[in-house]
Amino acid sequence: MTISLAQSDLAQSGLAQVGRTLLSIGGVVAVWWLIAASGLVNPDLFPTPDAVWLAAMDLYQEGILLSDMGTSLTRAAIGFLIGAIGGVLVGLLTARTRVIGFALNPLLTLLRPIPAIALVPLAIVWFGIGEGSKYFVIAYTVFLAVWLNTHHGTSSVANTYIRASRSLGASTPREFFEVVVPAAAPHIVAGLRMGAALAFLSLVAAELSGASSGIGFRIQEARQFIQTDRMFVGLIELGLLGAALDLFFVSLSRRLVHWEHL
Amino acid sequence: MAANLHDIATSGEVVIQGATIHYQGPNGPVQVLSATDLTLSSGSFTALIGPSGCGKSTLLNAIAGFVRPSGGTIRVDGRPVTGPSPEVGVVFQQYALFPWFTARGNIEFALKRFGLSRAERREAALEALAEVGLHGRAETYPGQLSGGMKQRVALARTLASKPKVLLMDEPFGALDAQTRVSMHELLLRVMDAHRSTVLFVTHDVDEGLVLADRAHVMSATPGRIIDTLELGERRNRSVDKVDTAYIANRNRIMGLLRHREDEPAAALPRRATA
Ligand SMILES: Nc1ncnc2c1ncn2[C@@H]1O[C@H](COP(=O)(O)OP(=O)(O)OP(=O)(O)O)[C@@H](O)[C@H]1O
Numbered sequence A: 001m002t003i004s005l006a007q008s009d010l011a012q013s014g015l016a017q018v019g020r021t022l023l024s025i026g027g028v029v030a031v032w033w034l035i036a037a038s039g040l041v042n043p044d045l046f047p048t049p050d051a052v053w054l055a056a057m058d059l060y061q062e063g064i065l066l067s068d069m070g071t072s073l074t075r076a077a078i079g080f081l082i083g084a085i086g087g088v089l090v091g092l093l094t095a096r097t098r099v100i101g102f103a104l105n106p107l108l109t110l111l112r113p114i115p116a117i118a119l120v121p122l123a124i125v126w127f128g129i130g131e132g133s134k135y136f137v138i139a140y141t142v143f144l145a146v147w148l149n150t151h152h153g154t155s156s157v158a159n160t161y162i163r164a165s166r167s168l169g170a171s172t173p174r175e176f177f178e179v180v181v182p183a184a185a186p187h188i189v190a191g192l193r194m195g196a197a198l199a200f201l202s203l204v205a206a207e208l209s210g211a212s213s214g215i216g217f218r219i220q221e222a223r224q225f226i227q228t229d230r231m232f233v234g235l236i237e238l239g240l241l242g243a244a245l246d247l248f249f250v251s252l253s254r255r256l257v258h259w260e261h262l
Numbered sequence B: 001m002a003a004n005l006h007d008i009a010t011s012g013e014v015v016i017q018g019a020t021i022h023y024q025g026p027n028g029p030v031q032v033l034s035a036t037d038l039t040l041s042s043g044s045f046t047a048l049i050g051p052s053g054c055g056k057s058t059l060l061n062a063i064a065g066f067v068r069p070s071g072g073t074i075r076v077d078g079r080p081v082t083g084p085s086p087e088v089g090v091v092f093q094q095y096a097l098f099p100w101f102t103a104r105g106n107i108e109f110a111l112k113r114f115g116l117s118r119a120e121r122r123e124a125a126l127e128a129l130a131e132v133g134l135h136g137r138a139e140t141y142p143g144q145l146s147g148g149m150k151q152r153v154a155l156a157r158t159l160a161s162k163p164k165v166l167l168m169d170e171p172f173g174a175l176d177a178q179t180r181v182s183m184h185e186l187l188l189r190v191m192d193a194h195r196s197t198v199l200f201v202t203h204d205v206d207e208g209l210v211l212a213d214r215a216h217v218m219s220a221t222p223g224r225i226i227d228t229l230e231l232g233e234r235r236n237r238s239v240d241k242v243d244t245a246y247i248a249n250r251n252r253i254m255g256l257l258r259h260r261e262d263e264p265a266a267a268l269p270r271r272a273t274a
């Protein structure tokens, strides 16, 4: 009874969510239209929604729209996987090793402010203009975020959990896998979500300079021909993909660390 | 059966001799427990009563092996305590249930050290839950349980690892008065079956008097035991029966606690010389 109530609540709030989202998108498009149609702005610089729609259809028919998306998403996914797996493993390791924990903070304080875009030239020199340099830039930023969160989550596991586990006779491996890792999981998942957002940012940074395909490249290419409508298409793609990715990670988090959402 | 009884009768004895404990303060080590002697005889139920900050948890944590004494010895059945062990079970005030496991999963965690088959472990966990009246909640996560239910699962989990000594640190401190009384009844009933040696820390005098065979009263700065009361056989008392001996004991402990609170000045010079 209570469960079915909660489910219908959930469905209702889900519907309300979709309604709100549609309403806000509709509002934005309406304002955009008004500004573009008011004659106050140059339509070559600030295209109307229908011009952007036509540009998107063009790109779609040329087969570029989907292939760019595929290319960009593949880069983001591969870079993310390398960075995320590395970040989780290294984070678990550094959190369990006291000596590394001490050296970690100064290191991170130095590394964190370096924006992904500043790494692109170096990555190109090291890994060439191909996919390698993109993977490197994306994996690096993801790695930092995931490492930091994993390290923090793993080293701040509540003492009572550790005490309870030990006085219940758990071995060290069992304490690690059944207590430390799940206790750190909410932080790890938050790190992965942040890493996914960063993967997207550094993907675009890597594609804007030194790429011959992908959404970022297409925006850069459009600049040479002052095709602002195509730039808008690229920007909207990035917005939609980024939002979808974040929603995916939110629902992943609800599954993986379901006890946090009780 | 006879051998079993004999086993139980000769195990779970805690002997503390001259144990002192220091914590690292900002200006060097601070003594929080002055040389303490304490024996918990096998199968006894002892209450440790005292004001906040007097070192009750510190002493309990030392027996649990969480905190190392800076001097003296703590032995369980003759063996010195060197760290946490399933021989000495702990029930924490904050429950310390693992929120990522169900109620059954939490208890199975404690059962894993016995090398049972998966089915046996599951069966034993369900039995342990039934014993604390929660057989219907096996697949519930701690986040969905009330405070009283959580503490019942925690008790069942600790007992599932078959400790010879059970340490409880203000286990019912966060519960409302009514739930607390039903927890007292449950605890006495369950302990009749398990017969571990129990040390029960509380700052609630009535709780200590209702549950224990013996009560130690502690005082702060530095923490020490200032009085010991024999409360008689637990079997002769019940949660809702208050007699004159009970009132006398209560007055004596209340007097001790109030006396100490009235004289903060008496404690200050002692700390200065320490
Ligand atoms: N980890 C620690 N480091 C330094 N000092 C501590 C630490 N834990 C406790 N203390 C100090 O030791 C003293 C005794 O603390 P303890 O927790 O044993 O008291 P308690 O009797 O359990 O109090 P309460 O009833 O509030 O739980 C207190 O003065 C406390 O500030």
Ligand SMILES: [Mg+2]
Pocket: B056, B057, B058, B169
């Ligand atoms: Mg305490």
